[in-house]
Amino acid sequence: MKMITAIINKRDASFVSDALKEGGFSFTKIATAGGFLQDGNTTLLIGTDDERVEAALSIIRHNCAKRTAAMPAVTPDARCAAGTVRIAEVTVGGATVFVTDVLHFEKM
Template sequence: MKLVYAIVNNDDTYAVNKGLQKAGIRATKLSSTGGFLMAGNTTFMICCQNEQVDEVIAVLKEHSRKRKQFVPSSTVTGPDGGQSYPVEVAIGGATIFVTDIERFEQV
């Protein structure tokens, strides 16, 4: 068995959850926060058989997308004072980890 951890941007949580449900894949959702942008994410924990991992990843890829967002950068000081310039960063998509399960019980 495998445990798939998928960290998904909150904007994609609904679509990913519906896609997993439609595929008959059960998941546990946890609220999480990213360290770089301090933005809200959802971490899906999905326990599945080894042969289902590719299907799980396909659903995650289909329903989570990357997008660009402007975030404030650090302040640059100059003769006119301090100014902050927005920087464009890529956000979204899914960060996926797959680990082996030594033991699984559902009680």
């Protein structure tokens, strides 16, 4: 048995959740925030049999979009001459996924 911990953008959460349910996966959804952008994420905890890991990863992969977001630049020279803050574009979205072994599982 495996535990899949998938950290996804909150905008993708309903798409991934619906697809996982349709695929017969059970999961726990937790609201989280990223440390860098402080943007909303959703962390999914998915317990599954070893042979279904690839199916779950495929669902996550196909339902998490990468997108561009604007954020204030954090370099020492971030202020322009006019006193405004420079904006940098960063890529957000996609998914960060950890797959770990489960030594014991019990549903009570």
